[in-house]
Amino acid sequence: MTKRVPVPLLVPAVLGLIFLILPLVGLLARTPWATLPARLAEPRVVEALRLSLLTSSLATVLCLLLGVPLAWLLARVEFPGRRLVRALITVPLVLPPVVGGIALLLALGRRGLVGQWLDTTFGITLPFTTAGVVIAESFVALPFLVIAVEGALRGADSRYEEAAATLGSTRWTTFTHVTLPLVAPGIAAGAVLCWARALGEFGATITFAGNYPGVTQTMPLAVYQTMESGDLEGAVVLSLILLVVSVAILAGLRDRWLTAP
Amino acid sequence: MTALLDAHLVVNRDAFHLDVVLRIAPGETVALLGPNGAGKTTALRALAGLAPLAGGHLRLDGEDLRRVPPEKRPIGVVFQDYLLFPHLSARDNVAFGPRRHGMDRRSAHAVADRWLERVGLADHGRRKPRNLSGGQAQRVALARALAVDPVLLLLDEPLAALDARTRLETRGELRRHLAAHPGATLLVTHDPLDALVLADRLVIVEQGRVVQEGDAVTITARPRTDYVARLVGLNLYRGHGAGHVVSLPGGFTLTSTDTVHGDAFVAFSPAAVALHAHRPDGSPRNTWPVVLDDVQHHGDNLRVRLDGPISVAADITPAAAAQLDLSPGRELWVAVKATETRAYQA
Amino acid sequence: MRIRIAATIGLTSLIVLAGCGGGTGPAAAEKSGSVTGPVTVFAAASLTESFTTLGKRFESTHPGVEVTFNFAGSSALATQINEGAPADVFASASPKNMAAVADAGTPATFVRNQLVIAVAKGNPKGITGLSGLTGPGLKVALCAEAVPCGAAARTAIDASGVKVTPVTLEQDVKAALSKVRLGEVDAALVYRTDAKASAAAVDAVEFPESAKAVNDYPIVVLTTAKNPGGARAFVDYVLSADGVRVLTEAGFQAP
Numbered sequence: 066m067t068k069r070v071p072v073p074l075l076v077p078a079v080l081g082l083i084f085l086i087l088p089l090v091g092l093l094a095r096t097p098w099a100t101l102p103a104r105l106a107e108p109r110v111v112e113a114l115r116l117s118l119l120t121s122s123l124a125t126v127l128c129l130l131l132g133v134p135l136a137w138l139l140a141r142v143e144f145p146g147r148r149l150v151r152a153l154i155t156v157p158l159v160l161p162p163v164v165g166g167i168a169l170l171l172a173l174g175r176r177g178l179v180g181q182w183l184d185t186t187f188g189i190t191l192p193f194t195t196a197g198v199v200i201a202e203s204f205v206a207l208p209f210l211v212i213a214v215e216g217a218l219r220g221a222d223s224r225y226e227e228a229a230a231t232l233g234s235t236r237w238t239t240f241t242h243v244t245l246p247l248v249a250p251g252i253a254a255g256a257v258l259c260w261a262r263a264l265g266e267f268g269a270t271i272t273f274a275g276n277y278p279g280v281t282q283t284m285p286l287a288v289y290q291t292m293e294s295g296d297l298e299g300a301v302v303l304s305l306i307l308l309v310v311s312v313a314i315l316a317g318l319r320d321r322w323l324t325a326p
Numbered sequence: 327m328t329a330l331l332d333a334h335l336v337v338n339r340d341a342f343h344l345d346v347v348l349r350i351a352p353g354e355t356v357a358l359l360g361p362n363g364a365g366k367t368t369a370l371r372a373l374a375g376l377a378p379l380a381g382g383h384l385r386l387d388g389e390d391l392r393r394v395p396p397e398k399r400p401i402g403v404v405f406q407d408y409l410l411f412p413h414l415s416a417r418d419n420v421a422f423g424p425r426r427h428g429m430d431r432r433s434a435h436a437v438a439d440r441w442l443e444r445v446g447l448a449d450h451g452r453r454k455p456r457n458l459s460g461g462q463a464q465r466v467a468l469a470r471a472l473a474v475d476p477v478l479l480l481l482d483e484p485l486a487a488l489d490a491r492t493r494l495e496t497r498g499e500l501r502r503h504l505a506a507h508p509g510a511t512l513l514v515t516h517d518p519l520d521a522l523v524l525a526d527r528l529v530i531v532e533q534g535r536v537v538q539e540g541d542a543v544t545i546t547a548r549p550r551t552d553y554v555a556r557l558v559g560l561n562l563y564r565g566h567g568a569g570h571v572v573s574l575p576g577g578f579t580l581t582s583t584d585t586v587h588g589d590a591f592v593a594f595s596p597a598a599v600a601l602h603a604h605r606p607d608g609s610p611r612n613t614w615p616v617v618l619d620d621v622q623h624h625g626d627n628l629r630v631r632l633d634g635p636i637s638v639a640a641d642i643t644p645a646a647a648a649q650l651d652l653s654p655g656r657e658l659w660v661a662v663k664a665t666e667t668r669a670y671q672a
Numbered sequence: 673m674r675i676r677i678a679a680t681i682g683l684t685s686l687i688v689l690a691g692c693g694g695g696t697g698p699a700a701a702e703k704s705g706s707v708t709g710p711v712t713v714f715a716a717a718s719l720t721e722s723f724t725t726l727g728k729r730f731e732s733t734h735p736g737v738e739v740t741f742n743f744a745g746s747s748a749l750a751t752q753i754n755e756g757a758p759a760d761v762f763a764s765a766s767p768k769n770m771a772a773v774a775d776a777g778t779p780a781t782f783v784r785n786q787l788v789i790a791v792a793k794g795n796p797k798g799i800t801g802l803s804g805l806t807g808p809g810l811k812v813a814l815c816a817e818a819v820p821c822g823a824a825a826r827t828a829i830d831a832s833g834v835k836v837t838p839v840t841l842e843q844d845v846k847a848a849l850s851k852v853r854l855g856e857v858d859a860a861l862v863y864r865t866d867a868k869a870s871a872a873a874v875d876a877v878e879f880p881e882s883a884k885a886v887n888d889y890p891i892v893v894l895t896t897a898k899n900p901g902g903a904r905a906f907v908d909y910v911l912s913a914d915g916v917r918v919l920t921e922a923g924f925q926a927p
Contacts, residue, residue, distance in 0.1 A: 170854055170856065175854075175855055192839075193811065193839035193840050193856070193857075222409075224409055227374075227376050227396070228409040229411075229426075230375075230396040230397045231376075231396055231399075231403040232402075232470065232474060233397050233398075233423055233427045233474060234397055234422070235397055235426075238426060246413040246414075247412070247413065249413075275839060275842070275851070276840050276841050276842065277838065277839060281840065282841075290816055290818060290841075290843070292751060293745060293747045293818045294747055294816070295750060295751055295769075297754075
């Protein structure tokens, strides 16, 4: 109880904490509390919030569908070039999201590598659509999920999978009946990270999906545009809403899912 | 009796090379006994299909299993730390195998309930593995492995994770279940007592090779390696026999009432070794001077390790020890009666 | 510290006086001779090409001066300046954004700009005016109304009575134009100057309603300028005959 914390550790730790919290304090200090309720009820705010929650949730589902199998492949199957694949997956982590947006345009845009074919064959164009927002968000959020789930899979004892095999379980049933339940907490943590990243996505979204209220204007875009128009107060309000909603949801999930079994 | 399992396992893993032949008859339990790193678990994994064979053959009930994946082999495994699925109840753990073999949920649960009852855990079916004691988990693991009606049952150190008391109870119970198993059973262990109690026959491996095999009586009476001798608690020496005398390398000789010629072993129990403060005289026996190296408790007695022309272990009573002043470096005399030694062909 | 501030204020008033009394233009600036140091110019995105050219020429006639530009949507620039970004000169694409800046002195209008419809090279959709932007499946990008090109577009569209539904509201005119260049939209309302700067990739379609939405571009030396001397000299150069020539060549109209 009375163990002393060494000063060379304590001071930077406290400074780090202040550094993280100070901007939030700044946000709260400038919040116009009196006009807050009226601002909250504004249709464009409700619209942007609804869109943000919808797209980030859809992006999380998409990331789960693609990311969990990918993580399994990386964690459980030896194949040539695995290290390269793992390095490639982390690229969207370090890539500025705007660059990601441009890259998405060049691949999935109306004149993009694949987008051109989608347009001529199926008449599907992704930019400026809500689906485009989901894709932009998934692109930047997927690495978070893959890395979290791969870590969980590597941490899980693969001998359980061998035990399942000796009981007559094929690799697929082992995956669904043994592996998935074993790494469920890791998947949940990855999904939450992924969702949070998707919710905060700005650069790739505005570049790839554009900015139109009700269709592609998510909360971060609304914040930016409000700020641009000189309405700092409005931007603060929107930021606060985004902050409160994400913290509330993360806290809720933490209690329900993320506590150790 | 024809062998149900007929295997010649050749496995190469890094620098380790395993090459053992195993044959097990229906209803027979064979213990694969050996020191750590001898390749016991590797052999078990190769049988279960979890480690690839580099050569040899593997036939079970006449079927060549070499290219059969683990999930298709009629083999049940009890793993060392049981590996019960932590997210499933005891009942679902046992029902897991039958379900994977195509049984519907209701029938699989019925099978599971029957097995849980057999191992005395009928009222523990709903418990998760983390709420089971070590002994209970061991029994669930056994029930899970047997619930798929395996032709070959493999047990990897099934009692190693248990405390001494539970171990005693579980060992007896396990013996009963193994006796009831109609297929072949291979028990991997490093504990000679487990092997002696549970197995009909012992196969002893060291460094990936079989060094000795046979029934318990033969092996305990006539060990052929230092490891086996230590395992069964005998002093063992190898030398050249000429009648009643066996000459060891270095010129030391031991006398036995047995007759042996050529390459030979001499073995005697530590309890047969008498210690004296001075050179004993009298009847014809093996005597030589020694220096005390180390004393340890061994059951109710003391086990004394002694250096000299040959190293030897002696078991003495605490009363005898009190008269001798057993401090390291103490010089003593050893005497072993010729009638207490056993000499046999190497 | 206090002494330095006093000196800076003194210098500012001196330059302002000189600016009022003397002639404008490069000759006057050259004569001052004492103009040195970095000058930071915040300019509307639509000024990117012409101001870059002007900056280079200004530096060559004013050795010792280094001009740095920050090009972005005018509203973003106004916000940045109000939040304390270190700018010496602000050139906005509309008086509204200029008025939003608290530290603006007395701005002068230096050019005017008009909207055109930017379309892909060769005008594949055959767009001839605002009414051509309403076709089904036709994708149009506008600037967000917070930025001048967006406000002007709104005015022009309202004047025409045509109902144009854009697919996106871009943050500045360059972003809107790039969506045309990428082929992601079929048309965008942008400034004539921007279309001209990208003439290799896009065609400009003039339309009559743009006359109702002419943008005045004001420029000012900010009262918070760290280098008021250099700032004044740059503004004077923009307003000089040399400056006007570069700007009109880029498609701007003289005020």
